[in-house]
Amino acid sequence: MPEQAVAGGKENSVETPVETTRERLLNVAEQRFGEGGYEGTSLRAITVAAAANIAAVNYHFGSKEALLRAAVARAMAPVNTERRRRLDQLEAGSPTPEQLIRAFIEPGLDLVLRRGERGAVVARFIGRIAFDPSQRIRDLYAAESDPIESRYLSALQAALPQAAPESVAFGYVNMLGLLALHQSQALSRTPGVAEDEDPSKLAENLIAFLVAAFDKGLRS
Amino acid sequence: MPEQAVAGGKENSVETPVETTRERLLNVAEQRFGEGGYEGTSLRAITVAAAANIAAVNYHFGSKEALLRAAVARAMAPVNTERRRRLDQLEAGSPTPEQLIRAFIEPGLDLVLRRGERGAVVARFIGRIAFDPSQRIRDLYAAESDPIESRYLSALQAALPQAAPESVAFGYVNMLGLLALHQSQALSRTPGVAEDEDPSKLAENLIAFLVAAFDKGLRS
DNA sequence: GCATAGTTCAAGCGGTCGTTTGAACAGGAG
DNA sequence: CTCCTGTTCAAACGACCGCTTGAACTATGC
Numbered sequence: 001m002p003e004q005a006v007a008g009g010k011e012n013s014v015e016t017p018v019e020t021t022r023e024r025l026l027n028v029a030e031q032r033f034g035e036g037g038y039e040g041t042s043l044r045a046i047t048v049a050a051a052a053n054i055a056a057v058n059y060h061f062g063s064k065e066a067l068l069r070a071a072v073a074r075a076m077a078p079v080n081t082e083r084r085r086r087l088d089q090l091e092a093g094s095p096t097p098e099q100l101i102r103a104f105i106e107p108g109l110d111l112v113l114r115r116g117e118r119g120a121v122v123a124r125f126i127g128r129i130a131f132d133p134s135q136r137i138r139d140l141y142a143a144e145s146d147p148i149e150s151r152y153l154s155a156l157q158a159a160l161p162q163a164a165p166e167s168v169a170f171g172y173v174n175m176l177g178l179l180a181l182h183q184s185q186a187l188s189r190t191p192g193v194a195e196d197e198d199p200s201k202l203a204e205n206l207i208a209f210l211v212a213a214f215d216k217g218l219r220s
Numbered sequence: 221m222p223e224q225a226v227a228g229g230k231e232n233s234v235e236t237p238v239e240t241t242r243e244r245l246l247n248v249a250e251q252r253f254g255e256g257g258y259e260g261t262s263l264r265a266i267t268v269a270a271a272a273n274i275a276a277v278n279y280h281f282g283s284k285e286a287l288l289r290a291a292v293a294r295a296m297a298p299v300n301t302e303r304r305r306r307l308d309q310l311e312a313g314s315p316t317p318e319q320l321i322r323a324f325i326e327p328g329l330d331l332v333l334r335r336g337e338r339g340a341v342v343a344r345f346i347g348r349i350a351f352d353p354s355q356r357i358r359d360l361y362a363a364e365s366d367p368i369e370s371r372y373l374s375a376l377q378a379a380l381p382q383a384a385p386e387s388v389a390f391g392y393v394n395m396l397g398l399l400a401l402h403q404s405q406a407l408s409r410t411p412g413v414a415e416d417e418d419p420s421k422l423a424e425n426l427i428a429f430l431v432a433a434f435d436k437g438l439r440s
Numbered sequence: 441g442c443a444t445a446g447t448t449c450a451a452g453c454g455g456t457c458g459t460t461t462g463a464a465c466a467g468g469a470g
Numbered sequence: 471c472t473c474c475t476g477t478t479c480a481a482a483c484g485a486c487c488g489c490t491t492g493a494a495c496t497a498t499g500c
Contacts, residue, residue: 064458278488
């Protein structure tokens with residue numbers, strides 16, 4: 001069984017980008033959980049595809065749900081980092097609704113759709129988990145993006161002073177839902193749809209759609 | 221075991237609205253599948269809650285998936301009927317985008333949210349199945365609403381002659397997604413949100429949101 | 441009464457689930 | 471070499487899965 005040196009030790013003279021069992025498990029978990037959902041995917045299916053023993057899951061993570069939690073955390077980390085960075089930057093001035101919407105959507109779609117097959121797998125995974133049938137799984141995703149949520153809401157409210165707070169919250173929920181929808185549709189190309197060929201078109205169209213709805217579609 | 225007369229025979233002199241085993245199974249299936257998803261809900265959990273034997277599922281429906289199929293068909297029937305009725309009516313003239321959006325959203329939210337607890341259960345069930353993690357389950361929902369889809373798309377295109385066909389399709393997908401989102405959130409009241417108290421407000425807000433997005437947010 | 445068709449039942453089928461176990465294996469430190 | 475720690479392994483655990491069986495029960499038609 002070809003395995004490599006452990007992470008704790010000193011690195012080899014040349015960087016060897018061999019995946020550890022832990023990384024392989026997370027990669028396959030992203031792919032399978034995003035494809036069949038949490039309940040619909042067995043640990044055995046994951047470990048076989050990751051060329052790992054079944055017990056490796058419990059050794060590295062502790063349980064199936066802990067594996068999912070780790071996968072969600074890893075997938076969301078760069079998205080959250082980028083969102084925080086953009087929010088920090090925007091909060092210096094008086095951002096428009098479009099700037100805020102862009103700061104929310106683009107890290108979710110660009111960061112993730114522009115990176116080829118692997119990025120699309122991550123996108124689908126995030127989108128599916130965010131709307132998993134089970135409340136417990138959804139909470140797991142919510143916990144991961146919770147800290148940013150309140151910052152966005154108050155920034156949006158400031159950018160839309162004429163809109164009622166419930167309307168801003170309503171718009172935010174819709175923005176979140178549509179982002180998750182298009183993330184979860186990554187990898188499921190429907191022939192003839194323009195967005196499939198150019199992911200950046202999808203982001204622009206979604207942003208335009210949301211900007212119009214926020215500007216004209218929220219009651220005072 | 222208190223059971224009632226069979227449907228095949230003559231009715232009693234007074235109408236006895238006692239549910240058959242078949243109906244109880246469908247009712248509980250709506251509730252549980254909408255709560256835990258298809259994979260996350262066992263037949264045993266359903267049959268226990270329906271006070272039925274587990275073999276009753278296979279006797280009345282044939283399999284777990286066939287039970288789901290029957291539940292989806294029954295839940296969608298009145299929504300589809302109402303949508304067809306409204307489309308027939310609108311296609312006589314030259315409907316505006318708002319009229320078309322209303323004809324799509326209201327049967328999905330009104331018909332289903334205005335009928336108390338039971339209607340909300342049905343709404344959640346439909347919304348969840350429409351975006352189930354498993355492709356096979358989603359197809360099952362799609363098959364149920366497929367015939368109407370093309371009629372809506374061409375009516376929308378006619379009402380928005382300046383918009384590109386891909387944009388109309390994009391807007392339709394978003395409309396479908398947002399409807400399913402708010403349907404699936406039925407029964408999960410978040411305190412302080414205005415729409416929770418008055419479901420008709422939710423429909424109006426969603427329609428206003430979508431109308432604005434369709435009118436100003438689609439590229440030519 | 442008796443046969444018949446429709447429905448319900450307890451019990452069990454083979455299979456898969458998430459998790460656990462205890463031994464084997466690897467590499468570094470003393 | 472000998473510990474020691476971290477990792478992987480085959481095997482098995484009990485529980486639960488969807489589904490089937492064959493008998494019992496019920497109401498109706500003759």
